[in-house]
Amino acid sequence: MPDSAPAVSGPLRIAAVPAAHPYVQNLVDAGSGGTIHGVTLLTDPQPVGAAAGQWWPPVMLDPRWIARNADSFDVLHLHFGTESFSLGHLAEVVDALRSADRPLVFTVHDLTNPQLVDQAAHLAQLELLVNAADEVITLTEGAADQVRARWAREATVIAHPRLAALPAPAPTHAASLAGSGAPVQDAVGPSGAPVQDAALTIGVHLRDLRPNIDALGAIDTLLTAVGTLRESGFDLAVRVDLNDRVRDEAVRRELRTRLEGVGFVRLLEHPRFSDDELSAALLATDVSVMPYAHGTHSGWLELCWDLGVAVAAPDVGFYSEQHPVRGEVATYERGSADSLARTLLELLEPFTLAGAGARAARRAQLRLERAAFRIEQQRGIHAAHLAVYRRALAGVRV
Structure with a gap:
């Protein structure tokens, strides 16, 4: 300057x-x-x-x-x-x-x-x-x-700031979109009956099919990974969220075709979530799988962390550096069902022996602990920005 x-x-x-x-x-x-x-x-x-x-x-x-x-x-x-x-x-x-x-x-x-x-x-x-x-x-x-x-x-x-409100909302694992006010369309199993929630739920949100979301590739990888784990005795279900307004109708139609009749999958199509609805939807899952083909950093990952929801992130960008503690975020090789299956096993390990009530209690405790961490972290984030602004005004370029 x-x-x-x-x-x-x-x-x-x-x-x-x-x-x-x-x-x-x-x-x-x-x-x-x-x-x-x-x-x-x-x-x-x-x-x-x-x-x-x-x-x-x-x-x-x-x-x-x-x-x-x-x-x-x-x-x-x-x-x-x-x-x-x-x-x-x-x-x-x-x-x-x-x-x-x-x-x-x-x-x-x-x-x-x-x-x-x-x-x-x-x-x-x-x-x-x-x-x-x-x-x-x-x-x-x-x-x-x-x-x-x-x-x-x-x-x-400077680290990413919190995204969830303080204190974070705390619905139970059984919270459903029916309680969030968002209309949904459920996928059905071969018999025509709605798919039932399993003991452990893997979620993936395809949003509006924006360009960095590899919807079909991510779904194929996820279904194969979960299918393998189910064959090994894990009681898993998959929840797929999709906005009602998307950028690629052909991909939406193909997704419906691929998911139709898959008994362990529930497809939910709905208007874009409000912040509270999104938090409720994430809290209805045990792991959120990020379906990204490219990227650098992720606010989605940060929101999940605030809520106590584990994240499986693809090995692109620097997602793994946002929260590097084992068991909070784990990366998988994009396109590899074997890699994703191993990642899901790592993330699900703390939940596999716990019932739904115990898992909900653990997640609620995580939210409280992380909220306390965020309050302290925010002080450092604020101070770091203030120092940057002062250097910029002083004309000290680095």
């Missing part, structure tokens, strides 16, 4: 893009009016014509907005939303920040964009933003290594 960057007294005013995203909201203490450790978040301006609460495309990522509003913020911190803009537009945003003497902090959440198949545009944006940023943040050491190798920048590693 130029030497003319103003000294700041009072709380630092952060133009976070987007401020309304759950990740960003949990960087501040919700009980403190949006201010903690001397940081205040600006509210997202609403895009013209957008529904209430919609932050995208982010209004603050605009050179004209920056020029008009430079006196209202001290640092612009970019997280998400760049796919809404061209590379040239983002270059103009960088130039506008420099003209206004306002530093740019950029968190590298995604080295590959889960919303895209062709990564060329995303990689070009990373090239621009990582090089232009006054400070770079990422979530894991593995991602920081990639940033260093690609762009010779040192990224500050």
Whole structure:
């Protein structure tokens, strides 16, 4: 930053893009009016014509907005939303920040964009933003290594914040979508009767079939892995969630065909879950399998961790570094049913000798323990961000 960057007294005013995203909201203490450790978040301006609460495309990522509003913020911190803009537009945003003497902090959440198949545009944006940023943040050491190798920048590693509310909700293992208010369509077994819950449930949520979800490949791998374990005597069922509005109707039809008549599978098609409905759905499973073909970090994984639900993650990105303690997150070789079966065995081991009530009690205790950990962790996350913002304002580039 130029030497003319103003000294700041009072709380630092952060133009976070987007401020309304759950990740960003949990960087501040919700009980403190949006201010903690001397940081205040600006509210997202609403895009013209957008529904209430919609932050995208982010209004603050605009050179004209920056020029008009430079006196209202001290640092612009970019997280998400760049796919809404061209590379040239983002270059103009960088130039506008420099003209206004306002530093740019950029968190590298995604080295590959889960919303895209062709990564060329995303990689070009990373090239621009990582090089232009006054400070770079990422979530894991593995991602920081990639940033260093690609762009010779040192990224500050700051852990992902909590996503579940504190205290986390605590429905029992028997909680069902019928109690969550979300309409569902159950798959049926060969006799036409609804599939019954087994002692242990493996869940996979295919969401809206966004580009990084390998729906058919993940389902084939999961069904084979669970089938093998069932043949070995494990009482397992599979729960497959799918949004009612998807990006690929042909894949939806193929999924219905493949799952029809599989007695240990329940297919639930429903509107996009609210936060509470999603938590209830996850708590109705013992392990959540992530069906991703590519990715870097995962908020889904963090929510599961907060709720005490074990996670089987594919060996892509740096999911395993988010929570490396054995038994919390385990990785499997993408496309390998044998690997997934071994991963499920590892994750299910603490539950195999416990009844449903004991498992629910154990998960409730995990939620309490993890909530306490998150409260302490949040202090470090807040302090680390404040230090980054202060370095950016001081013009100390690393």
